[in-house]
Amino acid sequence: xxxxxxxxxxxxxxxxxxxxxxxxxxxxxxxxxxxxxxxxxxxxxxxxxxxxxxxxxxxxxxxxxxxxxxxxxxxxxxxxxxxxxxxxxxxxxxxxxxxxxxxxxxxxxxxxxxxxxxxxxxxxxxxxxxxxxxxxxxxxxxxxxxxxxxxxxxxxxxxxxxxxxx
Numbered sequence: 001x002x003x004x005x006x007x008x009x010x011x012x013x014x015x016x017x018x019x020x021x022x023x024x025x026x027x028x029x030x031x032x033x034x035x036x037x038x039x040x041x042x043x044x045x046x047x048x049x050x051x052x053x054x055x056x057x058x059x060x061x062x063x064x065x066x067x068x069x070x071x072x073x074x075x076x077x078x079x080x081x082x083x084x085x086x087x088x089x090x091x092x093x094x095x096x097x098x099x100x101x102x103x104x105x106x107x108x109x110x111x112x113x114x115x116x117x118x119x120x121x122x123x124x125x126x127x128x129x130x131x132x133x134x135x136x137x138x139x140x141x142x143x144x145x146x147x148x149x150x151x152x153x154x155x156x157x158x159x160x161x162x163x164x165x166x
Contacts (some may be wrong), residue, residue, distance in 0.1 A: 012046035021054045028058040028065045028123065029138045030161060032147040036061060037138070044134055053127025060121050063147055064106050064158055066165035067113055069123040075116035081107065102152060109158075137164075 004011045016024075026043055027036040047053050058069070076084065085100060104118070111118035125133065139147070143164075150156050 008042045009045040012042055013049050016046060016050050016052075016054060020052060023057050023124075024054045024127075025057045025059060027061045028063070028069070029134050030063050030066060030069075030164070031061055031139070032063060032144040032151070033061070034144075037144075040134060040138070044131060047127050047131055053131075056125050056127055056130035058123040058125075058130075060106065060110070062103070062151065064109065064154075064161055065121050065123065066161055067110075068165050070110070070113075070121045072122040072124050073110065073114050074120045074122075075114060076107070076111065076118040076120075078117045081111075081118040099152065102154065105154060109154075 002015075015021075024043060026040050027033070029040060031037065043056070057072070058065070081104075085104060088095070089100070107118040107120060110121045113119070114121075143160075146160065147157060150160075
């Protein structure tokens with residue numbers, strides 16, 4: 001981990017230019033959380049100013065990643081999935097307030113899609129492609145509010161996500 005000081009966009013831009021990372025990880029743009037959008041906006045602005053753009057790997061956070069975006073995944077059997085959540089709770093006590101049941105169900109749903117008990121899913125894109133996709137698919141404030149209010153209604157959330165990514 002690194003500590004970012006000063007202007008975040010400038011810092012990320014200079015980091016990318018200096019180290020030429022092959023990959024950058026960010027939350028999936030199908031998300032409701034303001035902090036996640038801040039991270040994505042910082043990356044968006046930084047990538048606009050670099051010639052050699054890294055690949056972007058998006059990961060699923062609290063909303064299900066649309067299946068059409070999934071092109072990389074990590075399968076879990078039941079024992080390893082339970083172990084993952086046990087370790088998460090052990091090492092990330094600051095996240096203990098999270099409704100882990102919803103996260104586990106999302107991982108189980110994605111697992112069924114890829115033929116496993118559960119799965120963490122990702123979407124890997126070239127940096128330029130991610131910029132275009134982010135511009136055209138990031139959620140409006142109204143949609144983000146809808147998802148925030150309906151987070152625990154997975155059926156309603158999945159139905160709305162499927163409408164957005166048909």
